[in-house]
Amino acid sequence: MTMTLPQVTRFPESPYLSEEGRRMRDAVRAAAPGLAERAREGELRGALAPETVSVLHEIGVFRITIPVELGGFALGARDTTEVVRELGRIDGSAGWTVIVSSASRSALALDDRVKDEVFADIETWQGPLLFGATVFAPKVGDGRKVEGGWMVKGRWAFGSGCKIAKWGSVGFEYDDPDTGERRRAMGLLSPEQYTIVDDWQVMGMSATSSNSVQVDEEVFVPEYRVIHTMDMPARMDALRGKYQGVGFMHSAIGTMVATTTAFAALALGMTEGALDAFVEQAAKRPPFNLPYPNMAAMASTQVVAGKARAVINTAAAVIERQVDEIDRRAVAGEDFHPWEEPEITMDLVHQIHECLRVIDGLQLALGSSTVGLSNPIQRFVRDVHVLATHGAFRIDPMAEINGRDIFGFEPLPVMAALSSPPPGKLPPNPVNGNVPGPVPRPA
Missing domain, CATH: 1.20.140.10 (Butyryl-CoA Dehydrogenase, subunit A, domain 3)
Known part of the structure; x- marks a missing residue:
């Protein structure tokens, strides 16, 4: 176990650090010895150790960016950096996984049915609710329009948190049925629709489970689980003020x-x-x-x-x-x-x-x-x-x-x-x- 240098500040505490942010930061600090002890186990697993995920779940860090109304905390930027900085002192992979768990926010831009599905198990699911894999990358998957939704297939890299997440969001290209233009969209996949590829063999951040995910045979994604990329900025901006908390201001x-x-x-x-x-x-x-x-x-x-x-x-x-x-x-x-x-x-x-x-x-x-x-x-x-x-x-x-x-x-x-x-x-x-x-x- 490493020695911790005294954490003394010469400046007043930020007025934007909330009680909830302070609680989370201090809880991470208190859990540091166990988290540090299991960091190597996470590297060998290629994902955070189960006990680490459980501890972080109890602290609530995977719900930092989720609306209060849905069981989250909607914390602001100061709170988030305080928590992530504390995790970084212990295990970079844990901090990275917490940051990218904010991908669940994108589900709020879709149909209300998606919100009901994704956040249904927020109290019991241990880990991020949603991961994102190459949604905006130069190369994404392929999709085609069918009645009621889309048929999608492809391979998507860098799905951080995919081994411990409940849902996955992936990008795909399609031919616009009206204009014939090549366009993009994001779709939500459930775990049975994709396989995780064992390709996250890397020099660092090994426990982030940033593996590729793959769909060899087309899977059906209903229309309500798809958002077209050109619509995303406006949809995401519309979340501002819709929910409680600084995170949605x-x-x-x-x-x-x-x-x-x-x-x-x-x-x-x-x-x-x-x-x-x-x-x-x-x-x-x-x-x-x-x-x-x-x-x-x-x-x-x-x-x-x-x-x-x-x-x-x-x-x-x-x-x-x-x-x-x-x-x-x-x-x-x-x-x-x-x-x-x-x-x-x-x-x-x-x-x-x-x-x-x-x-x-x-x-x-x-x-x-x-x-x-x-x-x-x-x-x-x-x-x-x-x-x-x-x-x-x-x-x-x-x-x-x-x-x-x-x-x-x-x-x-x-x-x-x-x-x-x-x-x-x-x-x-x-x-x-x-x-x-x-x-x-x-x-």
Whole structure:
């Protein structure tokens, strides 16, 4: 078990941290020893250990983004990052699974029958209610219209949480029966309709069960379990204010940015966990070739630790500022402007990569003792690298998006750029003809 550094703050507690968020965060903190002990078991299973899932279910973390009216908590951005950051200190895969469990929110945009089906077992189902697999990826499945619904087949990668989720959401393309155009939709599948492929053999985040799911022979998806991609933005935006809780006061861009802050908070938590382990181990371990009683007495070790804490404090300041602003605007009924999103996201992605560099440095400073699979530092190294390679968090593409904006170029026709047209301009090649109007920037 690793030593936990004192958690002392020099700043007032955020007014946007709710009692429920505080309770969850503290419950995760109290459960930390057992969660840490089972982290390796989760890696070997390729999914969170059953006891870990049970503990997290009891705490309620899989219901963070579910409406209060349906048995959830509808927590805001600050609450979510506090919980995820605490999980990151223990097990990155657990934190990742909690973040992606927010996929259940998409079910609210469909017919009320879907809502009744998906949330029927909310009190008893242990794990995420819904996972999403390549809904918006370049390659999705295939569908065709039939009476009463759709016949769907395909293979969908990166279904995080699929081994412990109740439902799956997948993307598919189809020929519009009226126009013949190729369009996209998202459909909900029940577990008996797909098989899980044993392809999540990876260097890190192994317990997220981010396997592919596959449908070889067409399965029927009723019309009410399908939503067309072009309809999703408006449907999701219509959820704002429909349910109780700060989580349903966020604008569409606020919700998107809140998700990115959660992943940045996960990287921050992993960095804190790695530093905890580093401090404990350095105090016990003698250096290989220097006459110090332990590595903690070495100036070079102290420098590494000092720099690590500075990065942690900086990342925390950036993340906490953003989540509080997200919640502040939500409560005030204020929107984020589209041109604000790239800069905010870039700041957060930058913090993820700074955390990666710190965790790498901690391992290198401590040496070969960290490479054993029982040592949590090596798991933090592997997990943060997988987090940072996610398409949404690769720093150079995100920097290019921001650089184009700085120099006044139009955004490229990619998903991130499409979400953030510069003022008065439209991105080229808008998807499916769903063209937004010009977005003027105030003087």
